[in-house]
Amino acid sequence: MKISVIVVTRNEGVELRRTVENLGDTLPARCEIVIVDDASTDGSTAGFRRVIQSPGIGVARARNLGAAQSKGDILVFADGHIRLDKFWWQPLADIVENRQVAAVAPGVTHLPATRGCGFGLQLTGPDLDAYWLPRKAKTPFAAPILPGCCLMMRRAAFEATGGWDGGLLQRGGVDNEMSVRLWLLGYDLLIAPQVLVRHLFRDTSPYPVSWPQYLHNRLRLAFAHFSAPRLAKVVRALHRHEAFGEAIALLVAGDISLRRREMLARRVRSDDWYFERFGMRW
Numbered sequence: 001m002k003i004s005v006i007v008v009t010r011n012e013g014v015e016l017r018r019t020v021e022n023l024g025d026t027l028p029a030r031c032e033i034v035i036v037d038d039a040s041t042d043g044s045t046a047g048f049r050r051v052i053q054s055p056g057i058g059v060a061r062a063r064n065l066g067a068a069q070s071k072g073d074i075l076v077f078a079d080g081h082i083r084l085d086k087f088w089w090q091p092l093a094d095i096v097e098n099r100q101v102a103a104v105a106p107g108v109t110h111l112p113a114t115r116g117c118g119f120g121l122q123l124t125g126p127d128l129d130a131y132w133l134p135r136k137a138k139t140p141f142a143a144p145i146l147p148g149c150c151l152m153m154r155r156a157a158f159e160a161t162g163g164w165d166g167g168l169l170q171r172g173g174v175d176n177e178m179s180v181r182l183w184l185l186g187y188d189l190l191i192a193p194q195v196l197v198r199h200l201f202r203d204t205s206p207y208p209v210s211w212p213q214y215l216h217n218r219l220r221l222a223f224a225h226f227s228a229p230r231l232a233k234v235v236r237a238l239h240r241h242e243a244f245g246e247a248i249a250l251l252v253a254g255d256i257s258l259r260r261r262e263m264l265a266r267r268v269r270s271d272d273w274y275f276e277r278f279g280m281r282w
Contacts, residue, residue, distance in 0.1 A: 003031040003089060004072030008062040009080035011042045011206035016080040020048065023078070026086045035080075036066040038207075059148075059171040059207070060164035067155075067163060075158055079149040081200035083111055091192045092152040095140055102157040102187035103179075105146040106195035107135065113198050120191045121145040123176070125282050126230075126237035128218040130176060140190045144183070144278040148175035150197040161185055165220070167254050171207045173217035180225050183274050184267040215247035223251065224259045226271050233282065 005023055009016050016035070023033055037045040039056035052069055054062050063077050074093055088106065095104040109117045118132030120143025130145055165177050179189055215238055222234040238244055275281070 001030070001074060001093065002072040003027060003074045003076060003093070004067070004070035005031065005033045005076040005078055006036060006063055006066030006070060007033065007078050007080050008036045008038055008059055008066065009040060009045065010038045010056075011040050012044050012080040013042055013206075014044070015200060016044045019078070019080050019082055022083050026084050026088060028089070032070060032072060034066045034070045036062045038062045056208075058169055060168040060174045061166045063148075063174075064163045064166060067158060073155055075153045075155055077148055077151045077153075079199065081111065081202075082150055083198040084150070085196075088195050088197070089152070091140075091195055095190055095192060096152055096154050096157075099154075099157075100188050101190055102161065102182045102185075103146055103151055103153045104140070104190045104192055105143075105148075105151045106197045107191065107193050108132070108147050108149060108199050109196050111198040111200040113196070117196065118147070119143065119193055120189075121147060121176075122278060123280060126233040128173070128176065128221065128234060128238075135193050136191075138193060140192050142277075143179075143189055143191045144274070144280070145176050145179040146189050146191070147199075148178070149199045151175070157182075157187065161187070165224075165259075167220060167256070167259060168217045169213035169250065170209060170217075171205070172209055172214045173221060177217070177221045177224070180221060180271075180274065181263065183277075184225060184263070184269050184271065186268040211241065211243035212246035212250060215241055215243055216250040219247055219251050220254070220256060220259075223256050224263045225267075230271060230275075230282075 035051045038054045045051045092104045107119045119135045120133045121130040122144045
């Protein structure tokens, strides 16, 4: 087994080097760390052995680019501002040996660590916000959404499901779409609560976030995967935002019609099943 860690970064500053050094100290010998520099301007990726340059293509496409140029049987997608303990990867790798499980993630706490921890996320309502969930068990358990700050997948599952949705823009909602899609395609997603990743939560992200693109990503998730009645609720909830018109224009300019037909044809579980599975009633 070889593990490839794909770190997507943009203007992470010194955090990137601290993260990569931490990964190097805690990963097994047969592994690689691939950095995708998505248009940094701060010089933070200088001096690293394996850096792929991309021209600001956004988180989803940058992750796909890193995966395509890596060689591991196991893929780990990581933010450029995390810390992990030794042997963190072993419980995760054991879990994804089960082919029913497409992906697994650890619990998430702050950097520096605090008592506050999140163990997966769940959609709050038709506006498609998400909130952190408490730990449900001491052993691995299912979660509706896995956080992409540290997420492990088998390459076979990644390729079979199409990777991250390259139609998503900038950042925001990328992990939500992937998680919903994997569940609907018949896979399971698990949280490994015995592992914690320390993640730097910041008030301002170095990655650009614009409201039209942010809303576009939420709309793309709904248009690709939700039934007509549930989709209508999402549209009504998001319509109140000033940038809604721009978001719809971005959506129409993309491939959403084709994407919806493809996803409805391929899925083996309905969105009703997904919502009932996790007790989401809206």
